[in-house]
Amino acid sequence: MPIPEQRRIIFRHIDEPGYTNDIECYVRNGGYEVLKKAVTMQPQAIIDEVKKSGLRGRGGAGFPCGVKWGLVDRKSGKPIYLIVNADESEPGTFKDRYIIHQDPHQLIEGTMISCFANNVQQAYIYIRGEMPHGARILERAIQEARDKGFVGQNILGTGYSCDIFVHRGAGAYICGEETGLIESLEGKRANPRIKPPFFPAVLGLYQCPTIVNNVETLCHVKYIAEHGGDAFAKIGTPNNTGTRIFCVSGHVQRPGYYEFETGKITMGQLLYDVCGGPLPGRTFKAVIPGGSSAKIMRFGERYKGKRKVGADLVDYDWGVEDVPMDFDSLALIGTMGGSGGVIVMDDSVNMVEALANINAFYSHESCGQCTPCREGSLWMKRITTRMVHGNAREEDATLLKSVADQIPGRTICAFGEACSWPTQSFIAKFGDEFKTYHETKKARPTGALDLV
């Protein structure tokens, strides 16, 4: 595959010299024209375009946006709410920050189009607490949009009204889980709700039908409303349409955010050609492709099997470098595209120490309502921390795996999976390193980087 060019749709104006986050600049660049067009359309027609586009949610799960909207209970007579999930918290992910800071009106326009399509009269942007400037920028931008008649009462003289308020989180990762987010917006602890019956589309905010969409997803809706679902579906690859923003961090020469057509670039092209390869004198050891909960990939391993290309089943034999960066290919090899956060580790990293870092995160962030997750994440952290700072034992690998295996499928929300996948995959891919850590740690160079 030739190295593709970046295709910046969402990030079109990010880092553009002279581009500012005020409404004048946005309007000068064609802003709110799509909203003006959208409010002349039938709401159902917009929903149909989003369905046609094949847009999949960019928050992590990759659930089709049109299907999500299709599940909304429109017969209950209750108000429908839309919540923008701007709680960007999955380690390795940092795309929404730039949209919010540099191009907030793009998000507001996408939100208003989505609200109009779904007959929403009240939307909230749930932004994480650690982005105070982002919250202020959004509040100012919403006020500018209100003053110009794009948000609030009687939008563009159509008689349709919808307001947006910004709601700040307070440092809890679990608020990114949509039902936890809803609980938090109701003023409670962010304990996720059990599904069924509490599917947000039916029983969401205040027990009303609720749509929760990621920042990037809503920006894509704006593009779809402008160009149509078919045009969007032509970008990317089948079932993985549109562009994706990859956030690359860790041990590469040029970390950062890169927007490509989904599935048109491989992991190898992204890391070597786009990000400049490993740091001087180093080689790549492992990469986490979709936020820290995604299962790790080990450089040198091969993925083989059959996959569907159109109607045919074809053989594939990929190294890490060959894997196309799309939802389906990454799922096929046993990991996930998740939130697009690519974390790279080179040969200086010890995998026990890297896992100890990740386990400390998930242990800190478990909401605590389900025993397997609360206790399991804690024990995985304790074991890996002890291995690094105390006595490591050969049998720790087996012990860790036994704890991790007892969590997934036994919790209310997907955090159970999220916290166990790192341990399961690190042990599966780097089991030897865990078994011999009690020996190798003796030879740990002084001054080596601490990870936990």
Add this chain to the structure above:
Amino acid sequence: MNLKPETLQRIDEVITHYPSKRSATLPLLHLIQEDLGYLPPETFEWVAAKLEIQPINVYDVVTFYPMFRQKPIGRRHIKVCRTLSCALRGGYKTCAEFEKQFDTKVGEISPDGEVTVEFVECLASCGTAPVVLIDDDLHENVDCAKAKQLSDQIKKEAAQRR
């Protein structure tokens, strides 16, 4: 509760954003904390009365979210990111440098009362790791040299105030 008039005004305004008053719990706690620097014990009763809920409901929230604190902190709040992408780029060294600069330990107020250094989870700026949030401002690519530079700046501002 000795809140500034503008805080009270903003509290009354933010309650109108929600059909249910209880939803304003987090916003109110943020506003009170911004005004007073922390959430004193009377917060629970006060917010509960304002939102027509029980004090335990407020306590529940304060003890769940890491950003809410029930004790004062130093004049400046330094939050160093601890999570993987920052750690891979030297986040632990950065945190140690701040501790050294202010002769303090993570989670404690420095002896001069100037800063509280905290080691927090992912700040969502992994591409410019290691990152540090000082009060409301994000600082990127904070290696030890930059940590020292930021510390010197804080010390300079402190000296000017005295």
